Amino acid sequence: MGNPTVAIVGRPNVGKSTIFNRIAGERISIVEDTPGVTRDRIYTHSEWLGRKFNLIDTGGIQIGEEPFLEEIRDQAELAINEADVIIFIVSVREGVSDADEAVAKILYKADKPVILAVNKVDNPELRQDIYDFYSLGFGDPYPLSGSHGLGLGDLLDAVIANFPEKEEQEDDEAIRFSLIGRPNVGKSSLVNAILGEQRVIVSDIAGTTRDAIDTRFTSNGDEFVMVDTAGMRKKGKIYENTERYSVMRAMKAIDNSNVVLVVLNAEEGIREQDKRIAGYAHEAGRAIVIVVNKWDKLKKDNHSLSNFEQSIRQEFAYLSYAPIIFVSAVTKQRLSQLPALIKRVDENHRRRVQSSTLNDVLMDAIAVNPTPSENGKRLRVYYGTQVSIQPPTFVIFVNDPDLMHFSYERFLENKIREAFDFEGTPVHLIERRRK
DSSP: OOOOEEEEEEEESOHHHHHHHHHHHHGGGGGGSSSOOOOSSEEEEEEEOOOOOOOEEOOOOOOSSSSSOOHHHHHHHHHHHHHEEEEEETTTTTTHHHHHHHHHHHHHHHHSSSEEEEEOOOSSSGGGGGGGGGSSSSSOOOEOBTTTTBBBHHHHHHHHHHHHOOOOOOOOOOOEEEEEOOOSSSSSHHHHHHHHHOOOEEEEEOOOSSSEEEEEEETEEEEEEEEEOOOOOOHHHHHHHOOOHHHHHHHHHHHOOOOEEEEEETBOOOOHHHHHHHHHHTTTTTTEEEEOGGGGGGOOOOOOHHHHHHHHHTTTGTTTSSSEEEETTTOOOTTTGHHHHHHHHHHHHHHOOOHHHHHHHHHHHHSSOOOEEEEEEOOOOOEEEEEETTTTTEEEEEGGGGGOOOHHHHHHHHHHHSSSSTSSOOEEEEEEOOO
């Protein structure tokens, strides 16, 4: 169910972020018009020749003059632990540097495919200089020009050739859910508390992430699979305190889930990283529940809950559809309500709407608020139909998709939500010209 992960590693100033953006392509700009979703990212989805994968940029690490500082090792170890394939970027202009060799020595120990890419080969004369990089010991180097996009196809061919075989997805009616969030929001405590609350553990099944265990349990006759996401692996500063680590774990958990619980820490409030990680779940189209943990730690008055909920709605404007629940892993407050809530949003995530009923809603909406016009040309909505679920996706056939303003699309979405129960799930509207 999960997609392979590709990590881009290398010393500073070799063009890692440029290559990241080239491979990511238009995926980066997909949410520019979505309120509240940060654009400053180090991770994304991408695709090549029909193979989808997650892409991690381990760039942005600043080091001093000495090439053997700890940051290089940290950067490479992150990639080693989480990636299925590693792209090792070097620069033809500087040749083989001591820092390149330092990264290479770390990658030798990895039981992962490493693809060596020589960047900044911006003209044919520089191609002869790539042969120096054979000394790094990773086979044929792939010449690249990040600024021009040259050589990217050959590189990606080599990357996907090293992907693990696709696993057959078992026919399983259990609801798969995960808990994501930055470090120290209490994910591990919630996992243990949920299992302690439910008590009936059917089995432990091997997860798709290495060294991870997905836990199956029942609640009121319904089967759930809790995807391992709490990062219970190696201990240490790099694993506990870096944003990249929590993002990598969240990406894999989201890929393997039907429902995602976005966990916040009531004591610490909302942080930028909370929005970053939640934005990924939103973009992936998963059903979402916002879980505010450690609610028992706050000194509260009659307005505490409503004030906190209002802050969430302001900071997570793009998750206006997600229900919010305030819990405590310590006191078990409201934990018994979670399975039923997860089941409800999963059902909404799978909901199908008859075309005739959908079009009645659309026509009523247009009667209340007529379609907009631009330069004397008015938008005409002919009909709509649902084309997929998880998330519910609707195609709206119109005379000219360019006439569909974002605000009017949001109006139609709100009317659809009023008519049908889509709490907890994003709803996608796609405008197409009627032929």
